[in-house]
Amino acid sequence: xxxxxxxxxxxxxxxxxxxxxxxxxxxxxxxxxxxxxxxxxxxxxxxxxxxxxxxxxxxxxxxxxxxxxxxxxxxxxxxxxxxxxxxxxxxxxxxxxxxxxxxxxxxxxxxxxxxxxxxxxxxxxxxxxxxxxxxxxxxxxxxxxxxxxxxxxxxxxxxxxxxxxxxxxxxxxxxxxxxxxxxxxxxxxxxxxxxxxxxxxxxxxxxxxxxxxxxxxxxxxxxxxxxxxxxxxxxxxxxxxxxxxxxxxxxxxxxxxxxx
Amino acid sequence: xxxxxxxxxxxxxxxxxxxxxxxxxxxxxxxxxxxxxxxxxxxxxxxxxxxxxxxxxxxxxxxxxxxxxxxxxxxxxxxxxxxxxxxxxxxxxxxxxxxxxxxxxxxxxxxxxxxxxxxxx
Numbered sequence: 574x575x576x577x578x579x580x581x582x583x584x585x586x587x588x589x590x591x592x593x594x595x596x597x598x599x600x601x602x603x604x605x606x607x608x609x610x611x612x613x614x615x616x617x618x619x620x621x622x623x624x625x626x627x628x629x630x631x632x633x634x635x636x637x638x639x640x641x642x643x644x645x646x647x648x649x650x651x652x653x654x655x656x657x658x659x660x661x662x663x664x665x666x667x668x669x670x671x672x673x674x675x676x677x678x679x680x681x682x683x684x685x686x687x688x689x690x691x692x693x694x695x696x697x698x699x700x701x702x703x704x705x706x707x708x709x710x711x712x713x714x715x716x717x718x719x720x721x722x723x724x725x726x727x728x729x730x731x732x733x734x735x736x737x738x739x740x741x742x743x744x745x746x747x748x749x750x751x752x753x754x755x756x757x758x759x760x761x762x763x764x765x766x767x768x769x770x771x772x773x774x775x776x777x778x779x780x781x782x783x784x785x786x787x788x789x790x791x792x793x794x795x796x797x798x799x800x801x802x803x804x805x806x807x808x809x810x811x812x813x814x815x816x817x818x819x820x821x822x823x824x825x826x827x828x829x830x831x832x833x
Numbered sequence: 834x835x836x837x838x839x840x841x842x843x844x845x846x847x848x849x850x851x852x853x854x855x856x857x858x859x860x861x862x863x864x865x866x867x868x869x870x871x872x873x874x875x876x877x878x879x880x881x882x883x884x885x886x887x888x889x890x891x892x893x894x895x896x897x898x899x900x901x902x903x904x905x906x907x908x909x910x911x912x913x914x915x916x917x918x919x920x921x922x923x924x925x926x927x928x929x930x931x932x933x934x935x936x937x938x939x940x941x942x943x944x945x946x947x948x949x950x951x952x953x954x
Contacts, residue, residue, distance in 0.1 A: 609941055616944060626949055635949070642947050649943050659938070701949050708948045715945050726936045733931055737924065744921045800935035807933040815928045822919040830917045 601662035605655035612648035619645040635701065642704055646695040653719075654688035657681045660725035667732040669739065673782035677721070677728045680787060684718040720794030724785055727803055731782050734807070737814050738775060744821060745771070751829045760828060767820060774813050781806045 619641040626634040661681050664674070691711060698704050745767060752760065781803065786793055793799060841847055852858040866873065 612943070619947065623949060638949055642949065645944075646947050649945075649947070652941075653943065656938075656940075705948050705950055708946055712945060719943075719945075722940055723936065726938070726940070730931075730933070730935070730937070737928055737931070740924050740927070744924060804933055804935050807935070811928060811931055811933055815925070818921065818925045818928060822921055822925060825919040825921060826917045830919065 601655075601659045605652070605659040608648065608652040608655040612645065612652045615641065615645040615648045639698070639701065639704065643695055643698050646698075646707070647692050650688040650692035650695065653722075654685045654692065656722060657685035657688065657725065660722070660729055661685070663729050664725070664732045667736040669732050669735040671732065671735045671782070673779060673785075674728045674731055674735075676787055677724045677785060680721050680790075681725045681728075684721045687714070687718050716791050720790045723794045723799060724787065724790060727785060727800075728782075730803075730807055731778060734778050734781075734810055734814070738771070738778065741814065741818060741821065742771060744818075744825075748821065748825055748829055753828070760824070763820065763824060767817065767824075770813065770817050770820075774810060774817065777806070777810050777813070781810070 619638070622634070622638040622641045626638040661678060664678060695707060698707055745764075749764065756764070841850070849858075
């Protein structure tokens, strides 16, 4: 009886964890959307209040603008932290263990902590002078942290490519034992070609990942071709993967699947 | 019973009977034919031609040349329903669904210079 209860409880926990994990995935995106919408609302209000203050430098206008500035800074840095979290969540969703991207993931988390820290720090702003000092300090450190978002975006795509490579390799490993032995020489050659092509694709992904120079993140991220040069590589790798899987599926259909 | 005797007494009728008996009745007809004989001949030739055309058409219709048609091949039937499917279509679908557009997600604009000093709105 106890065993049955335990089994029901375990199944219940499994179902609950399944649904809560999907909720966590949804949270990263929805949290980012929410925080960014808060920033947009706050910023539009701040622009109006700042203009009022610049036009009429009354104490009342200054206080209103100051409060709005604090609120906007808070929303801005929370939105940036959420964006980093969202990227980290997407990368984690591919469930890949790929060393070249790990430094970027760590840096994304560090940058997220930085943004959260700045959001908290902004709430200690009281005077206009405090605000000025805060923004001056922010501008000296923000470029590097902002640039990491670009790296995170590229790493997100690399993680997707690595996931496809892993799935493809598993598929090939699963097909080989199902082939009738002895394997015809022509088919063996096709399988060897697949293995060779897979290594070539792996090499291209490694090259793309190792080309993310975090040490020079600021200079690299402001480069106009930061994304465009990598899009070309992504397209090339994606086409190679598509060609690879087409060849694997052809072998699967003609040699593994029962013919109708 | 007496047999009644029928006797023509009308002079115009008597004259007409005499003309028929003597052949004088046909004289105007002969004159008309003589006068319009070429029209009659032409009409006759035309009629003969039309009749010949009608007869020829009827004969042609009866003896149409045989029509040779290619054999019926039937309607093409799609074979997609019976296609063998691979267990790894989902990998291909994942690759096709992978967007190579960058930046994805798009980086929204943020104002890093929030202060009350500058006029950089």
